[in-house]
Amino acid sequence: MTVVVSASAHTLGVDEAEQTVLAGSGGAVLQAAGLCREYGTVIAVDGIDLSMNEGEFLTVFGPNGAGKSTLLGMLAGAMRPTAGSVSVRGKPLLSSDTDWRHRIGMLSHKGFLYGRLTVEENLRFYGKLFGLSDLDERIPARLEQVGLTQRIRFEARQLSHGMRQRLSLARALLHDPDVVLLDEPYTGLDPSAASVLRDVLDELKDGRRTVVMVTHNLREGLEMATRLAVQVAGRFAWEGDNQGLGRKDFERHYHDVVEGRA
Amino acid sequence: MSTAGMRRGGLVLTVLGLLGLITLYWMSFFWVDTEVNQGVVQRIFYVHVPAAWTSFLAIGFAALASGMYLWLRDDRLDRAALCAIEGGLVFATLVLITGPLWGKIAWGTYWTWEPRLTLTLLLWFIFVGYFMVRNATEDPEKGKRFAAVVAIVGALDIPFIHLSVVWFRSLHPDPVVARPDGPTLPVDMLLTLLFGVLVFSLLFFGLFLFRYAVEGLRAEADLRARSAA
Amino acid sequence: MSTYLTQVWAIVWKDLLLEIRSRERIAAMGAFAVLAGVLFNFSIDTTTTRPEDVAAGLIWMTLVFGGLLGVGRTFHLEAQDDAFQGVLMSPAPKDAVFLAKTTANFALLYAVSLLVLGVFSLFFGLNLGQNLGWLVFVLGLGSLGFVALGTLFAAVSTGTSMGETLLPVLVFPLLVPMVIYGVGTTTRLIDGRPFSEVEGNVRMLGAFALAALAAGAVLFRYVVEE
Numbered sequence: 001m002t003v004v005v006s007a008s009a010h011t012l013g014v015d016e017a018e019q020t021v022l023a024g025s026g027g028a029v030l031q032a033a034g035l036c037r038e039y040g041t042v043i044a045v046d047g048i049d050l051s052m053n054e055g056e057f058l059t060v061f062g063p064n065g066a067g068k069s070t071l072l073g074m075l076a077g078a079m080r081p082t083a084g085s086v087s088v089r090g091k092p093l094l095s096s097d098t099d100w101r102h103r104i105g106m107l108s109h110k111g112f113l114y115g116r117l118t119v120e121e122n123l124r125f126y127g128k129l130f131g132l133s134d135l136d137e138r139i140p141a142r143l144e145q146v147g148l149t150q151r152i153r154f155e156a157r158q159l160s161h162g163m164r165q166r167l168s169l170a171r172a173l174l175h176d177p178d179v180v181l182l183d184e185p186y187t188g189l190d191p192s193a194a195s196v197l198r199d200v201l202d203e204l205k206d207g208r209r210t211v212v213m214v215t216h217n218l219r220e221g222l223e224m225a226t227r228l229a230v231q232v233a234g235r236f237a238w239e240g241d242n243q244g245l246g247r248k249d250f251e252r253h254y255h256d257v258v259e260g261r262a
Numbered sequence: 263m264s265t266a267g268m269r270r271g272g273l274v275l276t277v278l279g280l281l282g283l284i285t286l287y288w289m290s291f292f293w294v295d296t297e298v299n300q301g302v303v304q305r306i307f308y309v310h311v312p313a314a315w316t317s318f319l320a321i322g323f324a325a326l327a328s329g330m331y332l333w334l335r336d337d338r339l340d341r342a343a344l345c346a347i348e349g350g351l352v353f354a355t356l357v358l359i360t361g362p363l364w365g366k367i368a369w370g371t372y373w374t375w376e377p378r379l380t381l382t383l384l385l386w387f388i389f390v391g392y393f394m395v396r397n398a399t400e401d402p403e404k405g406k407r408f409a410a411v412v413a414i415v416g417a418l419d420i421p422f423i424h425l426s427v428v429w430f431r432s433l434h435p436d437p438v439v440a441r442p443d444g445p446t447l448p449v450d451m452l453l454t455l456l457f458g459v460l461v462f463s464l465l466f467f468g469l470f471l472f473r474y475a476v477e478g479l480r481a482e483a484d485l486r487a488r489s490a491a
Numbered sequence: 492m493s494t495y496l497t498q499v500w501a502i503v504w505k506d507l508l509l510e511i512r513s514r515e516r517i518a519a520m521g522a523f524a525v526l527a528g529v530l531f532n533f534s535i536d537t538t539t540t541r542p543e544d545v546a547a548g549l550i551w552m553t554l555v556f557g558g559l560l561g562v563g564r565t566f567h568l569e570a571q572d573d574a575f576q577g578v579l580m581s582p583a584p585k586d587a588v589f590l591a592k593t594t595a596n597f598a599l600l601y602a603v604s605l606l607v608l609g610v611f612s613l614f615f616g617l618n619l620g621q622n623l624g625w626l627v628f629v630l631g632l633g634s635l636g637f638v639a640l641g642t643l644f645a646a647v648s649t650g651t652s653m654g655e656t657l658l659p660v661l662v663f664p665l666l667v668p669m670v671i672y673g674v675g676t677t678t679r680l681i682d683g684r685p686f687s688e689v690e691g692n693v694r695m696l697g698a699f700a701l702a703a704l705a706a707g708a709v710l711f712r713y714v715v716e717e
Binding site for chain 3 (some may be wrong): 291332347373384385387388391394395399400404407408410411412414415416418423425426427429430433467
Binding site (some may be wrong): 073076077078079080098099101102104106108110111112113114115116117123125126127129130131171 | 497508509514525571572573576577578582700716717
């Protein structure tokens, strides 16, 4: 179960990148090779390789504009890479076969919710899109998990921001994905909502799931992560295992990396 | 094909086209017989119809390139579609200028809903939509995909538009008794027309190759500027 | 296949439920239709023109402009809270998403077009008589063609910086066949001519709608891709 995470140069050929995927596809759940994404002349992600196993929790830190959300979008199959590839359990994303979409759940700071639908209707809608048949049991269970059982008949727009984020979390986990992607999930949450989110995310560390979180907030995500990376200007400027570094120490290290001293 | 090769090809086709154009003018002014009913003004026909033909060639070509672009995502295909649409816009504009000139003298009115003219006007707007979509996107990749969709749907819609404007026209009495059209055309008129179609097609592909070479250089310059940054 | 239909139906149901709750688009389109009827009434000098001669054209113009009003907003509504992103990331095929959005828009526009027919026949004193059934059918075919093209290009224009202002520029040239055949058919049906006289036109309307649906189902994925 070796883990290879390395920032590769932009010049890495696609062929070479694909070989990396094949070589490492044994146990890896989520793999990315030579990922690049350009918006016109702007390069948001500039050659990122990633291989994640079951039970791993990677937090990617980075300043604004480092291309973190773009990276996550490509891992989610929501964005097409300019170069490189992503695969989930060996199946390449963006193929005509969409089975892999069942394996990915995404929580963003945008909720993906319909304000005029009730809590239950929102979940039922997404459940049907995912082809789930046991929604009558599944939805109450998820709502229980995020503590929204009492609000099942409320329209999403009537919920507070914290509760909406919990509903989004229930939506993201509704289909029991192997890979959970979190895009700045703590944005705008008050302390109590943040603590509920933290509890639920803690439950995700059941050894079955693979989690990638991106954030510019050093406070959150450091404790839960098993692996850490710092993304600067589209590349992983630093990455490694989480060796229980304290927040202060990591913060110092982070600033060294971002400012190019390490 | 290399950029230099394309420029050579463009030069050859354009020079051939220009020589052909001189010949076409000579043919339509001095060689071909004057049409009996309309008189001298009918000679604009040998520019008008080939230009219309070329603008339809352009949208067909662009739609084909766009479809392949969506499939293969090769930027060269997108550039080919863009250049073809540009050429199409030029020739469609020619049709829209020569049509009213002809119409004013032959029918006494600048604009008439003659099917070919109507169709070209709508095609002109489809071409314009292609550029508007392309220029109104922040992410160029998105602009390329959107523009490709416009070109494809536009080309697919052409047969429908054609049938409908012809049908619409059939409801109204024709303002002119005889129009040179179809296989009843005298041989010299038909020859001049076919020669015109050939000349305009040559010009279209010649200009297309020039434009395509320029777009290729532009893409290359962008790439270099980026890797230098 | 049943999953496909479940997914399509889930989106249709969601769209209609949202519309029933907010009544945002149906109210705007309905009010537009009635007010257009009122204004058109004043635009006709009855000493020179018989209203029933121009009613068909006005009905279709109202349909086109009213449709633009509603269909143009269809993805704008989805963009709130990025909900559409969630739909696109689900396993639902993109053609299913397109067909569902088109179906929901069709239900909306068809309801409005029937309202238009009713209002205009009232305002202009039309006697629809024995052709009412065919008129209802023809408006349905026209609405279908319109929403198929409209939904595809609403997705395009929503993705541009120009937004909804771009939509008419893109779809009006493409909608010409629908308007020509639609008006041609409706004028004669209102005039009480037999259906056999307009059968060819109705076929063309149907072919246009089917072609637009097929093109949209194939091309939609390239429009919504990021």
